[in-house]
Amino acid sequence: MILTIHRGAHQIGGSCIELRANSGERILLDLGMPLTQPNGSDWPRGTMTRPSQELRAGGVLPDVDGLYDDSKPEFSAVVLSHAHLDHHGLAHHIHPDVPVYGSRGTIEMLKASSLFIPGIAIPADMRELPFDAAVAIGSFAVRGIPVDHAAPDSRALLIEADGQRILYSGDLRAHGHQRHLFDSLPEMAGPIDVLILEGTTVGQAQEAHGFPNESDVERRLSDLLKSNKGLVVVIASGQNIDRAISVYHAALKSGRELVIDPYQAYILMKLKDICHEAPQFDWPSVRVKFIKSHVRKLKDAGLWGLACQMSRAGKVMSEQLASGASEFVYLARSSRATVALLRFLTKTARPTVVWSLWRGYLKKDSPVSRFCYEHGIEPVLIHSGGHAHPEDLAGLVNRLRPKAVVPIHTEAASQFADIMSNVRVLRDGEAVEITSL
Ligand SMILES: [Zn+2]
Structure with missing residues (x-):
């Protein structure tokens, strides 16, 4: 199985991860809108709903063949971890024949957002991820494990294919009202080969997160x-x-x-x-x-x-x-x-x-x-952030014991190695064979 982080290996927001099985089947995990433009300024109003070709040419949509409506679809599914725009905001640009999976809460939030908030569009074919049971998508088995985060019904995504088990954390924390979900994650996930781990707070001062x-x-x-x-x-x-x-x-x-x-x-x-x-x-x-x-x-x-x-x-x-x-x-x-x-x-x-x-x-x-x-x-x-503190992330890795930890949703990927072992930092767009990590 081949892993490519199209976006998010070195930035917070705009996450987009591809997994390609040995059979050639492909799935995408999240297709988020970057929080800001590359120069740090806000996006012009209505950017997310500009035409796909324009957004792809401008680098807003990741340059991924076979994903959008300008070509024959090559993806079996897109799976969303949760309902924050930096994880789902561009998912309506995918080819309408590609189903988009999310938890029930995620789907409800997307529908509510499109009802109330101007400039938000949602995918054509949304399907519910079962509550903590695997769904078969081609040769992939995908399970959404509930996690504690600031969006309702957020999931970590466990993907099995070609004898490998990959856990994508999505966004998560150990300090919300559902902190027990953080504690039970290793037990729910079982043995893991590769952990793709969010690290929003790594390298940041605690005060920044309330x-x-x-x-x-x-x-x-x-x-x-x-x-x-x-x-x-x-x-x-x-x-x-x-x-x-x-x-x-x-x-x-x-x-x-x-x-x-x-x-x-x-x-x-x-x-x-x-x-x-x-x-x-x-x-x-x-x-x-x-x-x-x-x-x-x-x-x-x-x-x-x-x-x-x-x-x-x-x-x-x-x-x-x-x-x-x-x-x-x-x-x-x-x-x-x-x-x-x-x-x-x-x-x-x-x-x-x-x-x-x-x-x-x-x-x-x-x-x-x-x-x-x-x-x-x-x-x-008066606020408390949606992302786990670095010491909680280190504790989670200690319990999961993956063969490799791949940082995502972070501006400090190089600092992961200071708090955990077996870290493998990727570049955006770099394709790696999972067994080589
Ligand atoms: Zn989030």
């Missing part, structure tokens, strides 16, 4: 909600279900109600069978703040009845958030709609803004960060 774990986030939020007398607005990713759970728990501990927008309410509803702790809009102490554009999208998708259910279960108006500020915590996006609400609220009192995302995003020109800067509001940073 508090050490999600329990710290919950505790800090709870302390802040108890001591604060005004409205607290928490800015987080709508797909970070652990964070929604943490904010809900903190709200309950402080006697406040959790307020979410229809997009967040929809995502949490779609995941309720996968994650029983995910707060639902019809639970006690959960309210929904309607946002016109979200409601319009629900209506366009034929979900007007759902919008009505959300309204009946506990719609809350901007005026109530202003007059009863100390009774609520609003979990929101860094969007124009949130800024409009913040503008309304600041007429009576200054809300506290909690930045519950990677701190690097605060420096970027997002609507809420700009609003805070213009109004002299210093956001409170």
Whole structure:
């Protein structure tokens, strides 16, 4: 079997891995959008949905023959590890005859993103990876093993072919609400020949990734909600279900109600069978703040009845958030709609803004960060990152004992060897026979 990392061997995001069996059959693991342009600036709006040929010529799509709709498809499948754009954002460019596999949570997140977020397209033929059972794709057997990460229902991917067993970690951590999945991964995976391991935090300062774990986030939020007398607005990713759970728990501990927008309410509803702790809009102490554009999208998708259910279960108006500020915590996006609400609220009192995302995003020109800067509001940073600390990665490798560790999703591949053994650093596009690693 031949392994090629088309992109991601030396960068965080844009991951794309190919495995070619001795039979010539090929599969791809992830097809992500790079986080930034090569010069570090943001991508122009709408880049992901530009024509495939244009993106391939411009180096945005990896230069892989037989994958896209301009030629006869040579791939048996694309398998996605999780629903973050830097892992799936370009998957809709593959030939429509190539099926795309992902966990149920991943597929639900992709569908929700395409429903609510402009500029996101999803693959034509999406198929569900069974819960921890192998699926046969030609001569490959592929299993998605649940892992703890900031996207719901994330998987590490175990691939068997030609008598070799390869584990691709996807993105994972040992410090979220599902940290037990990190502990059980070696047992679930069994013996491994090659580990393709994410290393986002390798070579980076711990502070860059916020508090050490999600329990710290919950505790800090709870302390802040108890001591604060005004409205607290928490800015987080709508797909970070652990964070929604943490904010809900903190709200309950402080006697406040959790307020979410229809997009967040929809995502949490779609995941309720996968994650029983995910707060639902019809639970006690959960309210929904309607946002016109979200409601319009629900209506366009034929979900007007759902919008009505959300309204009946506990719609809350901007005026109530202003007059009863100390009774609520609003979990929101860094969007124009949130800024409009913040503008309304600041007429009576200054809300506290909690930045519950990677701190690097605060420096970027997002609507809420700009609003805070213009109004002299210093956001409170309460976050814990989605990626395992280097010592956790080293501990995982110690337990998995692969014959080779191949770094991916990292800017410090050369530093892996300082914390683990049998490291084999590849270059993007370098094809290697698995048995030679
Ligand atoms: Zn991720």
